């Protein structure tokens with residue numbers, strides 16, 4: 001089976017992309033942390049459809065993991081990921097070492113106050129600064145026409161749109177829909193941490209958010225539906241529950257009545273694994 005060309009340095013990435021530019025190709029970037037699944041591959045397919053050349057980055061970004069989080073055990077198997085990307089038809093894998101992205105002495109960070117401080121930002125301090133910093137660097141290193149991010153990490157998608165806008169990075173930030181298992185569980189590299197018992201419970205998160213969305217769309221009160229969802233999740237074995245909340249789909253500010261696009265977002269632990277999910281309203 002043919003492999004995928006892999007580069008590991010900013011200069012090799014830039015020269016490959018410059019070659020594509022000379023040939024007149026448009027370029028798409030799909031940033032990932034590896035542990036690839038159909039969610040990632042759906043973004044690769046979106047990029048292949050919308051741009052002539054697709055580069056996928058694979059970088060487990062230490063700056064977006066907090067103390068006691070799973071940086072050391074995060075799933076890493078570059079050979080498997082490279083095989084999946086080759087089969088999907090991606091054109092280039094960019095898999096830099098940590099020192100390539102953060103050479104000794106590098107200190108500049110990108111943070112997104114406001115949007116980056118709520119929800120995930122509240123429960124994972126520093127997380128979005130880590131994400132925003134690495135994504136800004138990846139965008140400036142590759143300078144793609146479009147970059148693709150999953151709605152699975154809905155707040156992250158909004159934050160990346162904001163940083164591209166505020167820093168005048170000329171890139172089209174495109175969101176892709178959440179890819180789910182048959183039972184509704186959103187695909188995630190971290191699902192590998194679930195025990196067989198927890199894996200059976202995990203789809204309750206999506207089922208609960210979907211039921212909540214249906215009820216609220218049907219005119220039921222947000223607060224009562226939120227209380228109901230919280231007790232359903234606790235009864236199923238989730239806990240602690242970081243948040244279940246209805247937010248404006250663009251600002252992520254709390255909403256009390258649905259008169260413009262909104263999103264239900266949730267984060268909860270199931271055993272040792274923290275799951276997040278969201279559904280539109």
Ligand code: AMP
Nearest residue numbers: 032033034039149150152153178179187
């Ligand atoms: P990660 O490797 O977890 O950093 O994810 C890389 C990209 O894949 C991010 O833009 C995620 O939002 C996206 N992604 C992860 N899981 C899914 C999923 N189940 N459906 C769609 N996109 C996803």
